[in-house]
Amino acid sequence: MKNKKLFCQAINTLLWSFGSEPPAEVIWGVNELLDWYEEEYGVKLGIRLTEEEDLGKESEEIISAIMNK
Numbered sequence: 001m002k003n004k005k006l007f008c009q010a011i012n013t014l015l016w017s018f019g020s021e022p023p024a025e026v027i028w029g030v031n032e033l034l035d036w037y038e039e040e041y042g043v044k045l046g047i048r049l050t051e052e053e054d055l056g057k058e059s060e061e062i063i064s065a066i067m068n069k
Contacts, residue, residue, distance in 0.1 A: 014030055030049055031049055034047075045066065
């Protein structure tokens with residue numbers, strides 16, 4: 001991927017543009033984007049967002065995994 005930073009910014013916008021916790025549909029959509037990313041670039045991130053966990057911590061882990069792959 002030429003610009004991982006822009007992809008990560010898009011994920012952050014999807015997650016945090018609501019002013020509160022994002023709806024479940026946003027979490028599902030981000031997870032589908034992560035599926036696409038893994039398939040498109042042949043990498044395994046090994047992490048997905050869950051509705052029950054700390055989304056802030058999970059999103060930081062996802063961004064870190066993307067930037068370091």
